[in-house]
Amino acid sequence: MGKEKLPEGWKILPIGKCVADDLSGFACSQNKLVEEGGYVQLRPFNIENGKLNLDTLYQVPLDIVDENKYYLEKGDILFNNTNSTELVGKSAIANERYSFAFSNHINRIRLDTDVVLPQFFHSYLSYMWAKGHFAKHCKKWIGQSGYTLTSLKNQPILIPPIDVQQEIITKLEKQIAEIENIKKEITIQELKINQIFEGYLSSVFKDLKDFSLEKKIKDFCENPQYGYTVPASKEKIGPKLLRITDIQNNHVNWDTVPYCNCPSEKYSQYELKNNDIVFARTGATTGKSFLIKNPENSVFASYLIRLKIKDENVLPEYLYLFFKSPSYWNQILKHSRGGTMPNFNATMLGNLKVPIIDISMQHKIINHSNGVYELYKQLADINSLQSIAVNQLPESILNEVFSKYEIPEKV
Structure with a gap:
């Protein structure tokens, strides 16, 4: 099936034309980190599934940070320029203002919102990552890979009118929210399935106390x-x-x-x-x-x-x-x-x-446990297949939005 022509008012631009400002992060070795009273510095592991994961935060000494320069505004994009091949190019969007710096493996991208909305831009980066663009075109070293901001700026991006971008964002957010609800249900099922085998083992080893x-x-x-x-x-x-x-x-x-x-x-x-x-x-x-x-x-x-x-x-x-x-x-x-x-x-x-316990009893417990485990594994495998299918849905949705139009490799 052939690609569709761009609708009227849509255009293809270099990503660089969408960027109002960009900033590279800085390095800070592990032995210089401080436990408190410092300035938060985000690392690549803080970028997870398109969002900022703030569960673990490193702090660097205040005297090495220009606080007027290193911070995040709502809508800023964080681009991971160096990582393993399969993770390089992942990105996150800031959902509020943060007084955070970031490592040299991250670029902050601030967009020209008259050209592109941050949520739309981030969705397009996610589409590029899911399609394997960064893994294919990154520079590879031993143990890590890199994709420069210059290379990113030279890549084309599909730009609909702002009102159409907003419509696409609204549709994507609704579908992603539905997927997250399904994921929660799958997680609940997984907990219940795990409780089957855990409950069995609990009873086995509890009963052994009197003769072991x-x-x-x-x-x-x-x-x-x-x-x-x-x-x-x-x-x-x-x-x-x-x-x-x-x-x-x-x-x-x-x-x-x-x-x-x-x-x-x-x-x-x-x-x-x-x-x-x-x-x-x-x-x-x-x-x-x-x-x-x-x-x-x-x-x-x-x-x-x-x-x-x-x-x-x-x-x-x-x-x-x-x-x-x-x-x-x-x-x-x-x-x-x-x-x-x-x-x-x-x-x-x-x-x-x-x-x-006696080795003959160990054999009996192992044999019986294998039968219980097979039941558990069958249920777990079914749940795992459901999880895999659901995790592929965001990529399918992004593919539906962006792959129908012919986008050149260079502009």
Whole structure:
């Protein structure tokens, strides 16, 4: 199907013609950050799903910031110019005024609102990102990619009359709001599904208390081991490097796990083997575990902790079930402060208590749990497919708005 001609009054301009002012951010190393009394400096992780995520804010010393220069007005666009290939080019729109600076990996774009409305401009950037423009045209280095503001300004943008832009924005916002409501329903379903398996494990390990021997993990496992500190690479320069982010929904897609440079002496120290159990020791998934089965040639990264069982009377599958149970999480939460999950460390892990039972009973629990888990997994997979479909809707909506017209690569 051919592209439609532009309606009367519509035009195609270089993005630079829409920009009234732009400003690059500045660098500040981690060791110069301050905990309080500083000036907030946004980082790329604060740009999430087209919005500003202010859950985690870094502060830089006041004396390195020109407060008359570094701030955000309502409608300012933040463009992430340097990141991993799949994330470079993401953007967010400021929904109010903020006294915030931003790192050198971010550009602030202030628009000429007589030409383009900020919400429309941001929707177009989101369309470019979803279509893979930035990933395709960015400059790639080892571990990161860049897309300059100059390159962005040279790209064409579709510009309808202001009243038509507003109509498009209103339509998009209504559809996005409907999608967000569906996402909330899916999240509620996910919580209910998770409660099925959690409830089962809770009853299993609660019933074991009367005829089990409680042992600390350090009594039947080798000393917990922190992972290997090394940059990840998409190039096949060595073994694969398993990271926290590679473990999703109790699964690892080894095809997408990056590689790393790992000398032979380090490889023998950090090689992942069958029945290893790894734990996230920091971040949003702190304390979550994963049982390694049939791993590829790989090592584990520094934000993971590895556990190896040394007692043949403890089955790894049984121990892994315990690490999914409320009995395990209740011990972890005792170390939390004000509801905040602590950093998970080797000492804490080694001192956790596990109910140890006869190995024949461990086998029975594992076999029965597998049946319950299959039911749980079927429900979870259905919910996951619904979530994937819903998450693709914003891209479909943007595609419907912007892809029907012929837009040249250059103007």
